[in-house]
Amino acid sequence: MTPARLRFYARAWTVTMIAQLVPMVGVGVLLLFLHPVAAVVGLILVAHAWAIAELYANRGAKVVKPRARAGEEPERVALGLLGDLVGHEARDLHARTGLVMERGALGVWLVGEAGALLVRGRRVHCWCVRVPERSLPSCDRIAHLLLALREDEEGFATVANHAFAGARWRVRRRLPKRQRPALDAARRPA
Numbered sequence: 001m002t003p004a005r006l007r008f009y010a011r012a013w014t015v016t017m018i019a020q021l022v023p024m025v026g027v028g029v030l031l032l033f034l035h036p037v038a039a040v041v042g043l044i045l046v047a048h049a050w051a052i053a054e055l056y057a058n059r060g061a062k063v064v065k066p067r068a069r070a071g072e073e074p075e076r077v078a079l080g081l082l083g084d085l086v087g088h089e090a091r092d093l094h095a096r097t098g099l100v101m102e103r104g105a106l107g108v109w110l111v112g113e114a115g116a117l118l119v120r121g122r123r124v125h126c127w128c129v130r131v132p133e134r135s136l137p138s139c140d141r142i143a144h145l146l147l148a149l150r151e152d153e154e155g156f157a158t159v160a161n162h163a164f165a166g167a168r169w170r171v172r173r174r175l176p177k178r179q180r181p182a183l184d185a186a187r188r189p190a
Helices: 003-034 036-064 072-085 088-097 138-151 153-159 168-174 180-187
Strands: 100-103 108-111 115-120 123-128 161-167
Touching (some): 003 036, 036 115
Antiparallel strands (some): 115 123, 123 161
């Protein structure tokens, strides 16, 4: 995945959203002016258009949603191994948010248990990829994804499922409150 391809994906998501939302909002506004009874349907269409964008952002934010834990002892050992892979700043961020920040050539990555967020300026790309072994502790899953990302960043972005690309504020609203500071921290170096 090259930077040019990422820009293409971002534009494709924008065009897709415009193609879905503009007709709904346009018809909704037209109905507002046609008849008072039709205004209710117009408002429903405008609300529906907003909901579509929010559902896509929710889909993107779910790629870093925490999963079920393996148990206290395996999680503690896995956390120690993950701590060996990352620096103090990333370790502290993981302790607070459950996400590991990794700077790469494509942007700043926030790696979770089942995917990663790529922060590029005001836009966030959400990548869904999972480690097939469900019994692994969460930190081991993060370590697997982090090592794959470090080995071949463009390959990681090519193989992973591109779940969403959109405004950082829209994804931030859909993240759990605990993970929002990670997105804010990733914005600064980007």
